Amino acid sequence: MSDQAIAITPNRLSLSDDGLALLFTESRTPRRFLPLPVTDEDLHAIWELTRWAPTGHNSQPMRVVFARTPEARERLLPHLAAGNDVKSKSAPVVAVLAYDTRYHTHLETLIPYNTTLQGHYETNIEERRRKGIFNATLQCAYFIMAVRAVGLAAGPIGGFDRDGINAELFPDGRYESLLVVNIGHIDESALRDRLPRLDRELTVSMV
Numbered sequence: 001m002s003d004q005a006i007a008i009t010p011n012r013l014s015l016s017d018d019g020l021a022l023l024f025t026e027s028r029t030p031r032r033f034l035p036l037p038v039t040d041e042d043l044h045a046i047w048e049l050t051r052w053a054p055t056g057h058n059s060q061p062m063r064v065v066f067a068r069t070p071e072a073r074e075r076l077l078p079h080l081a082a083g084n085d086v087k088s089k090s091a092p093v094v095a096v097l098a099y100d101t102r103y104h105t106h107l108e109t110l111i112p113y114n115t116t117l118q119g120h121y122e123t124n125i126e127e128r129r130r131k132g133i134f135n136a137t138l139q140c141a142y143f144i145m146a147v148r149a150v151g152l153a154a155g156p157i158g159g160f161d162r163d164g165i166n167a168e169l170f171p172d173g174r175y176e177s178l179l180v181v182n183i184g185h186i187d188e189s190a191l192r193d194r195l196p197r198l199d200r201e202l203t204v205s206m207v
């Protein structure tokens with residue numbers, strides 16, 4: 001180890017136990033929300049965090065629609081699976097996270113030193129789609145953690161009719177929905193016991 005590496009180590013930052021609990025160990029997925037407001041400032045703060053997390057080629061292919069009025073939420077409910085609609089109905093905000101099928105058109109700005117990438121993806125549609133969905137899905141995970149980081153609860157919902165939501169929100173076909181996320185203040189009285197997580201012995205190898 002070089003002297004420089006040793007000098008840097010004491011400055012290493014990490015979250016407090018409360019921060020770790022908020023993001024990972026204690027946060028739960030809500031089944032019902034309290035009737036408390038979520039502000040547009042909260043939603044802006046969620047996005048402001050999400051956008052800094054890393055993506056391949058800095059491509060940032062995820063897009064967000066926040067449905068934060070009763071009318072906007074009502075448009076989504078018929079497209080959610082039975083049981084999920086009840087959860088979203090109690091959420092003050094329902095976010096639809098989508099993938100921009102033409103995300104590559106921003107690469108000139110997002111990674112200006114790579115002068116061939118945008119053109120490459122214009123013609124290599126299958127690769128563009130595969131990498132775009134992969135990176136947008138990563139951003140979905142960052143988004144969930146950002147919701148938790150601002151002190152709200154995130155309820156991801158994968159059980160919904162993608163074609164239905166796409167037709168409702170993205171009729172021109174450019175964006176494709178990936179995940180619905182309910183956002184609000186958790187009603188802990190509606191929680192079930194927490195499900196187990198896999199042990200390190202099963203999931204992690206050290207080579």
Ligand SMILES: Cc1cc2nc3c(=O)[nH]c(=O)nc-3n(C[C@H](O)[C@H](O)[C@H](O)COP(=O)(O)O)c2cc1C
Nearest residue numbers: 027028029030084155156157158159160179194195
């Ligand atoms: C991609 C994804 C899809 C999910 N889809 C649904 C869903 O359709 N309906 C639902 O009630 N919960 C859904 N969940 C919530 C999970 O079941 C829940 O986060 C998990 O059981 C952990 O719960 P906990 O955070 O309370 O420990 C989904 C979660 C993720 C990340």
